[in-house]
Amino acid sequence: MDALGNPIRLILTGGQVADITQGAALVEAIPTEAVIADKGYDSDALVQIIEAAGAQAIIPPRSNRNSPRKIDWHRYKARNLVERFFNRLKQFRRLATRYDKLANRFNAFLHLACAYIWLL
Secondary structure: OOOOOOOOOOOOOOOOOOHHHHHHHHHHHOOOOOEEEEEEOOOOHHHHHHHHOOOEEEOOOOOOOOOOOOHHHHHHHHHHHHHHHHHHHHHHHHOOOOOOOOOOHHHHHHHHHHHHHOOO
């Protein structure tokens, strides 16, 4: 997402696959000052990739961490733009209920819906 809540990159995974598996691919080659994500993306490997790119990782630590990182909670509040974007996507019934059986068709409509949202 950019600063306005518009999508920059989408990677489709299977329903049984954790989102963090694509975390590094989502942030690579995108110049940014900070990467804001939820607790599901809290891993040392992803934080190292983000910091190696020169960005600040604003990811709250999971409750089972031995040494939690410091988080800028004021900047973390901007993550609601991501939640709002996904709520806008769910207004498309075809996406919310996953009518398409093939991943490439679902991904194509997902990109079409993102373009529509971006134009609004």
